[in-house]
Amino acid sequence: MTVTGGSRELTVPMLARVEGEGGMHVVVQDGRAVDVQLRIFEPPRFFEGFLRGRSYLEPPDLTARICGICPVAYQFSACLAIEDACGVEVPEELRLLRRLLYCGEWIESHALHVFMLHLPDLLGYDGAIEMAADHRGVVESALRMKRAGNELMTVVGGRSVHPVNVRVGGFHRLPEPTELRALRPMLAAALDEALAAVPLLARQDYPDLEQPHLYVALDAGHGYPLESGAALQTSSGLRVPVAAFGTHVVEHQVGHSNALQGRFDGHPYLVGPLARYSLHHAALSPVAREAAAAAGLAPTCRNPFRSILVRLVELVFALDEALRIVDAWEGAPVAAVAVEPRAAEGHGATEAPRGLLYHRYRIDADGTILAAQIVPPTAQNQPAIESDLRSVVEGHLDLDDEALTRVCETAIRTYDPCISCATHFLRLTVDRR
Amino acid sequence: MAMGGRTVTVAGRAAGADPAAAEEVGRDRRPTLAVWKFASCDGCQLTLLNCEAELLALADRVRVAYFPEATRAAVAGPYDLSLVEGSITTAEDAERIQQVRAQSRILVTLGACATAGGIQALRNLADVAELAAAAYPRPDRLAFLARSTPIASHVTVDHELHGCPIDRGQLLEVVAAVLQGRAPRIPSGSVCTECKRRGTVCVAVADGLPCLGPVTRAGCGAICPAHHRGCYGCFGPQDTPNGRSLASLLGAAGMAPTDVVRAFRTFNAGAEPFRTATGPALPTSVPDAAGGRP
Ligand code: SF4
Ligand code: SF4
Numbered sequence: 175m176t177v178t179g180g181s182r183e184l185t186v187p188m189l190a191r192v193e194g195e196g197g198m199h200v201v202v203q204d205g206r207a208v209d210v211q212l213r214i215f216e217p218p219r220f221f222e223g224f225l226r227g228r229s230y231l232e233p234p235d236l237t238a239r240i241c242g243i244c245p246v247a248y249q250f251s252a253c254l255a256i257e258d259a260c261g262v263e264v265p266e267e268l269r270l271l272r273r274l275l276y277c278g279e280w281i282e283s284h285a286l287h288v289f290m291l292h293l294p295d296l297l298g299y300d301g302a303i304e305m306a307a308d309h310r311g312v313v314e315s316a317l318r319m320k321r322a323g324n325e326l327m328t329v330v331g332g333r334s335v336h337p338v339n340v341r342v343g344g345f346h347r348l349p350e351p352t353e354l355r356a357l358r359p360m361l362a363a364a365l366d367e368a369l370a371a372v373p374l375l376a377r378q379d380y381p382d383l384e385q386p387h388l389y390v391a392l393d394a395g396h397g398y399p400l401e402s403g404a405a406l407q408t409s410s411g412l413r414v415p416v417a418a419f420g421t422h423v424v425e426h427q428v429g430h431s432n433a434l435q436g437r438f439d440g441h442p443y444l445v446g447p448l449a450r451y452s453l454h455h456a457a458l459s460p461v462a463r464e465a466a467a468a469a470g471l472a473p474t475c476r477n478p479f480r481s482i483l484v485r486l487v488e489l490v491f492a493l494d495e496a497l498r499i500v501d502a503w504e505g506a507p508v509a510a511v512a513v514e515p516r517a518a519e520g521h522g523a524t525e526a527p528r529g530l531l532y533h534r535y536r537i538d539a540d541g542t543i544l545a546a547q548i549v550p551p552t553a554q555n556q557p558a559i560e561s562d563l564r565s566v567v568e569g570h571l572d573l574d575d576e577a578l579t580r581v582c583e584t585a586i587r588t589y590d591p592c593i594s595c596a597t598h599f600l601r602l603t604v605d606r607r
Numbered sequence: 608m609a610m611g612g613r614t615v616t617v618a619g620r621a622a623g624a625d626p627a628a629a630e631e632v633g634r635d636r637r638p639t640l641a642v643w644k645f646a647s648c649d650g651c652q653l654t655l656l657n658c659e660a661e662l663l664a665l666a667d668r669v670r671v672a673y674f675p676e677a678t679r680a681a682v683a684g685p686y687d688l689s690l691v692e693g694s695i696t697t698a699e700d701a702e703r704i705q706q707v708r709a710q711s712r713i714l715v716t717l718g719a720c721a722t723a724g725g726i727q728a729l730r731n732l733a734d735v736a737e738l739a740a741a742a743y744p745r746p747d748r749l750a751f752l753a754r755s756t757p758i759a760s761h762v763t764v765d766h767e768l769h770g771c772p773i774d775r776g777q778l779l780e781v782v783a784a785v786l787q788g789r790a791p792r793i794p795s796g797s798v799c800t801e802c803k804r805r806g807t808v809c810v811a812v813a814d815g816l817p818c819l820g821p822v823t824r825a826g827c828g829a830i831c832p833a834h835h836r837g838c839y840g841c842f843g844p845q846d847t848p849n850g851r852s853l854a855s856l857l858g859a860a861g862m863a864p865t866d867v868v869r870a871f872r873t874f875n876a877g878a879e880p881f882r883t884a885t886g887p888a889l890p891t892s893v894p895d896a897a898g899g900r901p
Contacts, residue, residue, distance in 0.1 A: 217645075217646045217696045217697050217700065217751055218739065218743070218749055218751060219646060219696075219725075219726070219727040220727065220729075220730055220735075220738040220739060220741070221726075222741050223730075223733070223737070223738030223739065223740075223741035224726075224729040224730065224733060224738055226741065228869060229865075229866065229869060232869065235839060235873070236726065236873065239648050239650070239725070239726045239771065239874065240648060241648050241649065241650075242647075242648040242649040242650020242651070242652075242653045242772060243649055243650075243653060245648075245650070286656065290656070290677070294678075300678045300679045300680035301671075301674075301677050301678025301679060301680060302677060302678070303662075303663075303666045303671050303677060303678060304678060304680060306663055306666065310663070313663065314663065317659040317660075317662060317663070318659070320656075320657075320659055321659040321660070324657055324659070332830045332831070332833075332834045333772075333827075333830055334657060335650040335651075335653055335654060335657070335772040336650060336771065336772055336841070338830050338831045338834055338836065338839075339834045339836075341836075346831075346834045346835050346836040347833075347834040347835040347836075509835075545741075583679070
């Protein structure tokens with residue numbers, strides 16, 4: 175730390191335990207946070223550029239490589255957009271199998287974030303490995319839950335990072351009902367462990383903060399939003415067809431970031447667990463709603479610090495839902511339906527663990543991609559995260575730099591920002607003047 | 608230190624660096640592990656966290672000195688083992704990898720990005736400015752190199768793990784081998800040998816599916832053919848690939864020439880045997896009056 179003249183500058187180590195490479199910069203002047211920037215350093219990889227000229231059958235495999243934490247989200251948003259362009263809807267059995275694979279991704283990602291990335295902040299550790307020295311049982315339990323998600327993805331998808339079994343129109347191979355049934359004991363045990371973790375998380379202290387952001391989530395029309403949906407629902411009461419996403423959301427490129435930032439009708443907005451939960455609490459399964467009540471959550475949650483509780487509820491839900499699908503699965507008539515190309519544009523959106531993920535493709539009559547657009551959750555959330563940081567900084571100006579930095583880091587991590595998606599280490603700088 | 612300009616960040620990142628923690632490490636006899644990220648999707652480093660059954664036992668044997676995705680603790684180098692994910696796509700990263708190498712006793716690269724440039728190396732075959740304009744309204748505000756290059760083009764690499772993503776078993780093997788001071792046992796040969804071993808009926812012969820298995824490095828356990836699809840080459844070229852002859856076989860089997868080119872130009876497009884298997888470049892730039900974004 176150096177003190178020069180009237181201005182005070184502080185550089186603290188990078189913020190860790192987020193997916194991707196970025197930083198934060200805060201300027202404090204006369205008790206006001208005059209500038210708050212979430213900086214994204216993650217080098218651009220130009221997916222939207224090189225997708226042009228590729229085949230309409232390739233985006234599920236290609237866009238999966240945008241993010242190793244949520245490849246299934248990319249695969250399914252891509253499938254839906256292309257199927258939409260080609261005028262195809264997959265049969266109900268295949269939709270359910272997609273939902274099952276997606277549950278695997280939610281389980282893996284939420285177990286990782288809740289217990290290994292976020293919980294160390296609450297219990298005062300640098301990370302899960304350090305936390306394991308005193309709380310080995312908690313970390314072992316988290317690893318078992320995470321493993322249940324990965325096993326599910328391996329059985330349905332072929333592997334957990336970048337599953338190989340997904341294709342436009344469905345799957346390459348259908349899992350046998352016996353293979354899915356064999357997952358039952360592991361999923362049931364993980365559900366018990368997730369429920370058992372509720373009291374530990376419920377008794378932690380969460381800073382007070384109520385944020386007014388517009389919430390946006392998919393409206394599935396068939397339960398809690400996940401693998402598909404034709405419309406978006408907002409907390410202001412709008413219902414927007416997915417195809418109209420682009421008329422409401424405009425992306426801006428800001429100088430401090432290699433990612434584009436999205437605004438909904440001009441306003442910062444929030445996608446992800448808080449939005450899904452608050453808009454679709456009624457669609458949760460009874461066991462997930464009970465877990466929410468036991469965690470002390472009302473049907474709406476506007477405190478980003480409590481998002482860890484919401485993620486835990488969604489973890490419970492995903493395990494419960496996976497069990498439901500596994501128990502009912504009797505196979506499907508075909509592994510995939512034929513999807514013939516035509517000159518058209520298609521839109522697709524699904525709920526990645528971190529929130530709404532939108533894809534749009536324009537293809538020509540022989541299936542060559544002419545244009546592609548991908549809007550990941552973190553790009554949409556960035557303005558809202560910055561606005562929350564401003565509130566957090568201004569609410570904690572009495573803290574010294576180190577403590578303030580900790581609070582800001584925690585605030586950023588509550589969003590589980592995926593910077594690999596948005597275009598990974600965060601570096602936090604606080605500049606007090 | 609001044610407010611976090613990018614230069615500062617690079618130095619800060621590579622230096623890792625908490626002197627108090629460094630002193631503590633002096634008393635800690637465990638070998639140190641560092642995990643570094645360059646342009647990538649995080650999928651390869653996630654593979655380390657996905658070793659659920661082994662992670663805590665591993666953490667007892669090695670000191671996780673630098674792994675920002677998992678911990679905010681950062682111990683200064685040197686490190687006994689550095690795992691490097693991602694490719695070099697910016698001038699800063701080209702500098703940072705030199706600092707990583709200088710601080711690492713053994714350096715192991717993870718995955719198609721680090722070993723071949725990754726899917727982002729598709730830019731090497733295209734007009735990068737035009738690609739950037741398709742994704743960003745103001746590409747002039749971005750800093751990037753025209754080519755995505757593997758780590759071994761910049762520094763000496765001790766071991767390479769292939770795959771997009773890497774195989775968990777291979778990762779554990781290479782870490783165990785480095786700790787035991789022996790050479791890692793990584794299979795050579797093609798995906799075909801793994802299909803034979805697991806008893807998968809050849810999807811190319813039996814079902815006529817296009818398959819890159821004959822030219823692709825073994826290691827995944829031949830997952831795709833077991834899921835009734837041809838291998839799409841995510842482990843990159845095997846040691847003695849005959850890409851050109853497979854390309855002509857695929858063509859003879861009825862695959863359209865553009866699709867043959869596309870098949871070789873994915874996550875390992877930057878690997879020489881795949882890049883040259885099909886001759887001229889893929890027409891990534893479709894003339895489009897509307898420009899990039901739809
Ligand atoms: S090689 Fe593939 S899985 Fe590994 S970081 Fe690169 S894109 Fe991700
Ligand atoms: S079969 Fe080929 S494409 Fe499939 S996982 Fe193995 S190496 Fe990758």
